[in-house]
Amino acid sequence: MNFNVDERLLHGGDYNPDQWLDYPAVIEKDFALMKKAQINTLTLGVFAWSALEPEEGHFDFGWLDDIFDRVNQMGGNVILATPSGARPQWLSEKYPEVNRVDERLQRHTHGFRHDHCFSSPVYQEKVRIINTKLAERYGNNPALAMWHVSNEYSGTCFCDLCQANWQQWLQSKYHTLKALNDAWLMSFWGGTYTDWAQIKVPSELGSRKVHGMALDWHRFNTAMTIDFFDAEVKPLRAANPAIPVTTNFMAEGPNGDFIPLQGIDYGAFAKHVDVVSWDSYPQWNNNFEPLAETAMKTAFVHDTFYGLKNQPFLVMESAPSRVNTAVAKLKRPGVHALASFQQLAHGSEGSLYFQIHASRANSEKFHGGVIGHDGTGDTRVFKEVAAYGERLTQLKGLRRTTRKPYVAILFDWDVLWAQKREAAFGRDRKRYFQTLEDHYNFFWQHDIPVAVQPVDHDFSQYDLVIAPMLYLMRPELMARLQAYVKQGGTLVSSYFTGIVDEHDSVYLGGWPQSLQETFGVALGEFDSVYPGEHNRVSFAGQTFETHDYNQLITAKAAQVLGQYENDFYAGTAAVTQNDYGTGHAYYIGPRTGRDLLNKLYDGLPVVQALTSEQLAAPNAAVSIQTRQGEAGTFVFIMNFSEQAQTVTLKQALVDAETGAALSGTLALNPYQVVVAKEG
Amino acid sequence: MNFNVDERLLHGGDYNPDQWLDYPAVIEKDFALMKKAQINTLTLGVFAWSALEPEEGHFDFGWLDDIFDRVNQMGGNVILATPSGARPQWLSEKYPEVNRVDERLQRHTHGFRHDHCFSSPVYQEKVRIINTKLAERYGNNPALAMWHVSNEYSGTCFCDLCQANWQQWLQSKYHTLKALNDAWLMSFWGGTYTDWAQIKVPSELGSRKVHGMALDWHRFNTAMTIDFFDAEVKPLRAANPAIPVTTNFMAEGPNGDFIPLQGIDYGAFAKHVDVVSWDSYPQWNNNFEPLAETAMKTAFVHDTFYGLKNQPFLVMESAPSRVNTAVAKLKRPGVHALASFQQLAHGSEGSLYFQIHASRANSEKFHGGVIGHDGTGDTRVFKEVAAYGERLTQLKGLRRTTRKPYVAILFDWDVLWAQKREAAFGRDRKRYFQTLEDHYNFFWQHDIPVAVQPVDHDFSQYDLVIAPMLYLMRPELMARLQAYVKQGGTLVSSYFTGIVDEHDSVYLGGWPQSLQETFGVALGEFDSVYPGEHNRVSFAGQTFETHDYNQLITAKAAQVLGQYENDFYAGTAAVTQNDYGTGHAYYIGPRTGRDLLNKLYDGLPVVQALTSEQLAAPNAAVSIQTRQGEAGTFVFIMNFSEQAQTVTLKQALVDAETGAALSGTLALNPYQVVVAKEG
């Protein structure tokens, strides 16, 4: 089996038989229940190193062979993990260098998963050995569908080995100390380096205020992580180059947010994996927002991960119900299928769970499993999973279908990092990804598909490019945006765009010329106001409140669409439109609510054209997403609300599961999903 | 003298002449004032090591001899402390191993009391020497009433010596690594140990997420503390086995709480002391709750400490007025006697203060003393203490009388620790001890005495056993509870009961069979909701709001008393009653306010029987507590309010102080206490 050749949607997830080796009856029953739940895919071995190599150089694959046999018997897939996410105790004990050194330069003892030093030669070698063993033993096993390399790569180490790598990486990048001193403006506060060895890791005992260094440290850690990943992959490819490799990316959501992980540049990382996969844990059924808002945020992350390679991805982990968090609320009946179908709707090739059988103890014991602590198929959760599995079997032809968006939202981890290091204007108020979400929201609500795109992607084919808050911009990107507009594209941008170069150094001499030409404006002062302070903007006959930031604008070639109403810059431009070449460039000076963005997008000709192609009149609680391929166009109609909803179809569809014809007004029960196909 | 033979109620407290050795006139005057205040007991030597052994091996007992002489002259008691709570500077300096290593594995310098390593052989030996010296010199002094071993034992050390003890303790407990790996489920995240030496202390640089380890670490620290205590006691007992030993336990109260110290299992520790004593610092006259609520919380702690040995205890420290905290508000006139009589009412053998003469400097200088910085007897505080001392002399025969409760509330530090380590369901929302308080509250308000009991106590003699949130339960306890009900007992329990075994490992296969039989229910899903979210329960003709937790229940043999009103489990059981054997078992699914608990208890037949035995009709602001013994039954009638109150007596009483007859309506001034005896 192989992910690329299997035609089935993947259903299943992490299974950890190494936790149940003394309970053979449990394993036996688990497989019976998996069958009942239409589970066809098992992610194995994620934290199994200590089970596979209980002593240094002594390996035990017997138990894993057995599970492989069982999977083969059931005709299933294995996604096999390399076990580097959690090293064995003997490794930490014998080779302390494998343990990370923390931000206060103290060496950790073994204690936690994901706490190994990427620079350690010993660790690299031990990982190479176990990966080679796994590759040789299972690389050609018929059940093997994909490699799951390590687990949720993240974090940093501040040890001397990493410091040496850091200095080496900087030397490769800058070649001369003068170049580095200049890029980071080390003459500020008199910190000019005169020897590469002086450049310490930015620990809590050292320097964390040099912006250029902080930015490079993020890049260095991304590079270190990718290097480690590449090294892990080498023996896997050697054994069988046909098996695709992935690693599970993450999203994070403190305080009700839900955005891609901020610590690693997944745009760069995605170039090294065959398939993007990620672990999706939204806070469904929370009490701080409507379900549709949670759905929109989740859709944004799905589209971000789809956009990394512009190809279908895989939800590697999700929770059948309860997540091991401070609240751990149950998903309401029906939400499981709703959330899972949404994964497919945005391009996932299946729905995988963490985990198939809940652990009986230790730190995630209350994270829900398909099979709970009772060990039966009698629970509501199991039954909902099984029902969803059954429905999946009806969606033949969905695999490998793709999305066709005409709108792109550009984003960049460099921008995120540069903005977050900057103390002025409120470190915590920058909210870059969340601002992208505010723009995305309009399109999600109108069922217009969006391509969330790293800035280095070619965006020339899109009808509309949205690029707000691109604080850090390279001249090359400015040139591409200028050419895009000149050649007829529509571009929307905002305050905090084009301020600094790739070293987080402010462009001198005013806003870069190419941006001035593209947008037809010059920038004036930037007014950053206190929380609770507001200006107002008159725009399109209405008044909108601003907060946090008011960029003052001098319109040159551009026409003024909106003006500030208050303060000493009352009457000056706040929103502008520049007709440039055959295209249009819009600039938004202040931070506003979604209301102004909605109004702006609603009025864009390019958006009106897209709206006319919608399959149904928008309903804010119902999301419609499509995937297209050889087998036709699949239409997912999802009711993200606790109320019954109706959708008025503009064209006739067919229910993909039942074959029933659908037209006119489609009634949806609370949480209901209809998967249709174009007629 | 000896605590066991003295017939007087103890009155006095910590006296620190070692702070006044250069002020002989102060000491002279202090003794005169003590006499005036009817002080008969001095706790000496609590932090006197550096005064007793100013240089290693050179001892100076002269000043202490002098104080002993003075106490003997006044016919008083000495409670003599061993000085291990604060080591001398020379000891820390010469033997750094005696200083603790903290959670970041850094060795402390001398700096703070209670900061010594329990594992240090040097420290153990130095303590043995000084304790032996004290025991030999004062063990048979006629004034010696009790040993006060060390002071407020607490805290942990993470040094290599402690780590070796930890590994040794684990080896003694589990015998094999396989047993330990299994108990902690170390295969989760691949952390299986292959050598005992791999098991590090759970420092911040290591592992803090393994639930079983975290639980054992608490147990280990309790065991270490007790071992140290036992070693301290040995030379004391050798010198004079007749003198009882105690150590002062604590309560803690961040954020308005007031509960027993969470760090040490006092249930286990109490088995090693002759007399339980504790330091009581409630926040009297605060602004966040009525005085009666403060009184109820304090009563709960008193009853917890009484229950540890089911015998009278001793309040070792309390504040005559101001406590050295962030607010340090004065106790209002009359509150001192009120709070002190409450100590007696719940079983204390006297009232002791920290301290008799306020320190003139250093970190507790504004903690109030009986004698303040003015050094006189002219203050309101001194006068109130003296008046209380005078009243104490009237209560002849109170010593050694006991309490006779018919209701038991079970509790367990293991449960507290296991729940607090668990991230899911909200670490800070568990509030185990506070939930017990919610149950306790009903009985306190109705003047029904309660025995707060560790789970390993025999509870078969009680009419009613209350055991909510017993998250961690051993099968043996389940069996005892089952037998208790079967044989006619009434049992009340709730959500979060019987979930994990002694290793914090979830019981597999559903809720344990014996609990299902006892309560006649099976448990369904557990819904943990967001703060601010509520379900409602209809019960006994009323509706009650739930919060935090809603345990879904399937009634089997049980009858349903209350049902959820909302959400997808509307109409299912929320409160049940199972008539089992000749007894009754009640199960409460959701967390509710005290309103539902009050309603439930109010309707229990067993409670109604107890209510009929009350001495007076309940008044929520007035607490009535009794102690019984050879000298008869003492009845404490305490007005915990700023208003005058009346109490309607159901039987005639006699004022224990004045001999006046009391019957019918008894009028109480604000804060007034009447101590009566049954006629």
Next chain:
Amino acid sequence: MNFNVDERLLHGGDYNPDQWLDYPAVIEKDFALMKKAQINTLTLGVFAWSALEPEEGHFDFGWLDDIFDRVNQMGGNVILATPSGARPQWLSEKYPEVNRVDERLQRHTHGFRHDHCFSSPVYQEKVRIINTKLAERYGNNPALAMWHVSNEYSGTCFCDLCQANWQQWLQSKYHTLKALNDAWLMSFWGGTYTDWAQIKVPSELGSRKVHGMALDWHRFNTAMTIDFFDAEVKPLRAANPAIPVTTNFMAEGPNGDFIPLQGIDYGAFAKHVDVVSWDSYPQWNNNFEPLAETAMKTAFVHDTFYGLKNQPFLVMESAPSRVNTAVAKLKRPGVHALASFQQLAHGSEGSLYFQIHASRANSEKFHGGVIGHDGTGDTRVFKEVAAYGERLTQLKGLRRTTRKPYVAILFDWDVLWAQKREAAFGRDRKRYFQTLEDHYNFFWQHDIPVAVQPVDHDFSQYDLVIAPMLYLMRPELMARLQAYVKQGGTLVSSYFTGIVDEHDSVYLGGWPQSLQETFGVALGEFDSVYPGEHNRVSFAGQTFETHDYNQLITAKAAQVLGQYENDFYAGTAAVTQNDYGTGHAYYIGPRTGRDLLNKLYDGLPVVQALTSEQLAAPNAAVSIQTRQGEAGTFVFIMNFSEQAQTVTLKQALVDAETGAALSGTLALNPYQVVVAKEG
């Protein structure tokens, strides 16, 4: 040139050509723009060590020579910094001892300015060498106006060298361990020292609870800082004793406060500088208070720094608009001149900025410069600076004029430190400096100049002395206050006065006798209440609310002006007046709002006399301040509001800039400043 002989008001600020050495055109243009902005003073070399000594012992002064030449050509002043505020990387690398050890006893790597050990002999020697080089090269340069020694001295180090200095410093102070043990009451918690080597630095791993030690640690750090400063100055004076030396002091303002830096005793430090200078960054145009409140707070700090030497000072840094903080809001048009004139009004000899040209990168790149990132003179900020510079040239004769206050407010860093270490009564509620501000506010609002004075200054010449919350008092100060009142002075004090001696040890035997005589009262209990709790005081026919603290008072010789209304001390004295000798002493028992203070001051005969001398009827939004000298009396009339205001002049004035006559009603535009002279 020299600060003492230049007649011009200083205008300019930090200029960092070492950041622009590769941009000669920028430097060229900067000087042209400076001329345009009437800039006459450049602060050079603040962080230039690495540019001046790029390798150990190899110096490069060429670039600085060039800048000096340019300044000489423009007839300007240089304020030349010694560069010790930020050491070169090679120094940190080669001599790790120069890097500080932090509160957790960990050695820092190079990472931050102001992070060097004051005790390091290597650092001292390296600073001596570079300072000597600078002094020899530029000490007699005609442009040199002043030395700017280091930068914003602050912070502490916990290394072994500092620990040895600490022990030495203590030994010099106390001579015997007995004296030290007694002063700190080390017998409390048994910590008596028996060897000087036992006295560790109060790190987080050691002792932070000994009040006397904590207080001495603050003093020691002030002494260390001054010693370091004195050593820095030595080579400067040697080269040219005529050039005055200063170092830039600071204010701080977390949470909306704006008060002098709390970490260093500037009262002691000021004795070592020739001119006091400071860096002034108020939060102008914030959203949490009226502009007049911000102005009052800033005025208080100005007056504090003026008062240190009772002579004109210099604002060394201020922001032309945006400050590099979390909000970084723009100053509104006109506020720049308003804030800058206020500096002059309170005694500054000019207005200097940080910085003249904004840095293009690194951690303060968004702190506004006179010249922004655009590099032009076209911005609003530049134009406002230039316009202000132009106005400065009109104010001939203002230099060296002085202030003539008749009211003194006493303050003491010892008091601040002692109160802040004290846990009881709420560490964060003490708000000592802010309480002084509450008293100061009355006089600011009434345009009555105030001398804010360290307690060791002679205050006998003032008509009114305000000395609230003088918690720590030496007997000598009590005697001076007593003599002051006896001889006819008016004194106001409050709760928290005269409680502890210089070692933070409580005065025994009641409130000190001399205070009792001066105020004619004895003190009773001190009631510290919960936030949100209030008593009320009836005073002068009104009722005022109290909070935090209620000191109970027994009036002896004093008459009672105000009484508590509630609680058990209702009816007792709250505010008293003692007519003693020929003077009057007022004591305020509770903490109240400004309302009671205003009422009290409004009624004082001495205040009424001062009010009659006002130049104009007070307007709460308009501040009037005067400076007097040979050239006459300058009157600054400043409208600190967004509204037009009028002021009714009691005497005729002349506009100092235009020569126009001013009398009767003077109309002021929003933010307008009129500088007048007496006719």
